[in-house]
Amino acid sequence: xxxxxxxxxxxxxxxxxxxxxxxxxxxxxxxxxxxxxxxxxxxxxxxxxxxxxxxxxxxxxxxxxxxxxxxxxxxxxxxxxxxxxxxxxxxxxxxxxxxxxxxxxxxxxxxxxxxxxxxxxxxxxxxxxxxxxxxxxxxxxxxxxxxxxxxxxxxxxxxxxxxxxxxxxxxxxxxxxxxxxxxxxxxxxxxxxxxxxxxxxxxxxxxxxxxxxxxxxxxxxxxxxxxxxxxxxxxxxxxxxxxxxxxxxxxxxxxxxxxxxxxxxxxxxxxxxxxxxxxxxxxxxxxxxxxxxxxxxxxxxxxxxxxxxxxxxxxxxxxxxxxxxxxxxxxxxxxxxxxxxxxxxxxxxxxxxxxxxxxxxxxxxxxxxxxxxxxxxxxxxxxxxxxxxxxxxxxxxxxxxxxxxxxxxxxxxxxxxxxxxxxxxxxxxxxxxxxxxxxxxxxxxxxxxxxxxxxxxxxxxxxxx
Numbered sequence: 001x002x003x004x005x006x007x008x009x010x011x012x013x014x015x016x017x018x019x020x021x022x023x024x025x026x027x028x029x030x031x032x033x034x035x036x037x038x039x040x041x042x043x044x045x046x047x048x049x050x051x052x053x054x055x056x057x058x059x060x061x062x063x064x065x066x067x068x069x070x071x072x073x074x075x076x077x078x079x080x081x082x083x084x085x086x087x088x089x090x091x092x093x094x095x096x097x098x099x100x101x102x103x104x105x106x107x108x109x110x111x112x113x114x115x116x117x118x119x120x121x122x123x124x125x126x127x128x129x130x131x132x133x134x135x136x137x138x139x140x141x142x143x144x145x146x147x148x149x150x151x152x153x154x155x156x157x158x159x160x161x162x163x164x165x166x167x168x169x170x171x172x173x174x175x176x177x178x179x180x181x182x183x184x185x186x187x188x189x190x191x192x193x194x195x196x197x198x199x200x201x202x203x204x205x206x207x208x209x210x211x212x213x214x215x216x217x218x219x220x221x222x223x224x225x226x227x228x229x230x231x232x233x234x235x236x237x238x239x240x241x242x243x244x245x246x247x248x249x250x251x252x253x254x255x256x257x258x259x260x261x262x263x264x265x266x267x268x269x270x271x272x273x274x275x276x277x278x279x280x281x282x283x284x285x286x287x288x289x290x291x292x293x294x295x296x297x298x299x300x301x302x303x304x305x306x307x308x309x310x311x312x313x314x315x316x317x318x319x320x321x322x323x324x325x326x327x328x329x330x331x332x333x334x335x336x337x338x339x340x341x342x343x344x345x346x347x348x349x350x351x352x353x354x355x356x357x358x359x360x361x362x363x364x365x366x367x368x369x370x371x372x373x374x375x376x377x378x379x380x381x382x383x384x385x386x387x388x389x390x391x392x393x394x395x396x397x398x399x400x401x402x403x404x405x406x407x408x409x410x411x412x413x414x415x416x417x418x419x420x421x422x423x424x425x426x427x428x429x430x431x432x433x434x435x436x437x438x439x440x441x442x443x444x445x446x447x448x449x450x451x452x453x454x455x456x457x458x459x460x461x462x463x464x465x
Contacts, residue, residue: 049212049233050104081107081232106233113228118184119217123194125177127237129207131168136204136245138272157277159193166197177209182221187230191215196283199292203279203432204271206243208296210234240299242422244429245270246443269441269462271433279436287320291432299425306421311406313428314399318379325386329374337371344368377403384427387434389465398423422446430465439465
């Protein structure tokens with residue numbers, strides 16, 4: 001893989017960021033006026049998110065979190081959006097009383113960083129994990145005066161008529177994912193789209209980047225002269241080593257000839273930029289976001305959580321498709337269903353006095369109202385039918401196992417939940433990829449695990465979508 005170690009724009013961005021993070025004094029001029037003139041040591045922790053601070057005074061406040069504090073880093077005005085106090089200590093050393101307040105600054109910005117202003121924005125996400133884009137994505141080369149890099153790391157995507165450039169680099173042992181938008185946007189819109197990009201990137205590569213981010217605004221497209229700055233901690237990144245697309249086949253198949261056959265066939269095994277852009281756009285929908293988060297959290301947790309989380313994903317997918325293709329989820333057309341419901345309700349009224357329990361009457365009424373709904377088993381298969389994805393007997397068995405496991409008819413003893421979860425992930429991934437416009441091969445992690453643990457046939461490592 002080509003590494004980017006000498007990029008002018010990146011060095012300049014880091015240098016601009018260091019103006020805020022390496023200064024040793026912070027005078028709070030508003031909000032906490034009693035601190036004016038006192039020394040506040042502040043530094044970036046190597047093991048924690050946020051910026052640690054230590055103040056030689058006990059803060060006269062009962063709150064553990066302080067918001068909207070305006071301060072000065074030298075001659076730079078800064079607004080601290082969130083300051084968390086972690087400890088207040090008093091001690092006596094050599095007859096001298098000492099007071100210390102320690103904590104974390106988890107979000108701050110320059111005074112000229114305004115959410116409502118439309119700027120060219122660059123987001124720099126720092127993370128421990130290196131992401132191998134070329135194993136999962138067809139990378140696009142792009143060239144701008146301020147950004148030059150090889151084709152193994154550059155992504156050029158288009159969302160809602162806006163172009164975004166994504167690349168990855170490394171600096172002093174830390175990996176950075178950088179997202180630029182070539183259109184002036186308000187900060188909230190840029191932040192939302194960036195989150196959708198990271199979500200799609202996480203699904204495709206198996207690494208959902210979060211951790212911490214620095215936003216830098218510019219007034220010109222070339223992004224040479226930084227204008228505003230914002231830093232924020234985020235949730236921890238999530239790694240779930242089961243991406244649906246795999247081009248690094250030699251890392252999965254020991255037999256060289258078989259691996260080469262997979263590697264050099266003409267069937268696509270990586271997501272093209274158009275499909276990836278569509279996937280980013282799909283992530284605008286909160287239901288798709290919920291599906292992504294369930295996948296990330298489920299596949300990075302225990303064998304109990306895996307099938308439970310993925311079982312919920314199938315329900316969310318069915319609800320999503322039902323809202324888009326209502327007719328496909330109905331037994332009759334609307335007019336016929338209305339006539340049948342009317343006749344059944346009339347019959348129920350005639351026999352109402354014979355039904356002793358009110359609960360029984362409500363149950364019959366509810367059944368009549370839902371008479372046009374297909375069975376839950378049929379609902380789970382509908383997304384595949386709508387998209388033209390053919391389910392074989394093994395796939396249908398997985399759906400049955402999912403239902404039995406979810407409703408307690410099967411337990412961890414009865415079902416190999418690991419293989420079942422990996423098969424469920426492949427089915428769900430196939431739907432999401434097909435929705436984005438992808439056609440090609442989908443990697444089946446279940447078959448890989450069966451091959452190495454049960455000596456099963458290798459020919460099913462990929463499934464054609």
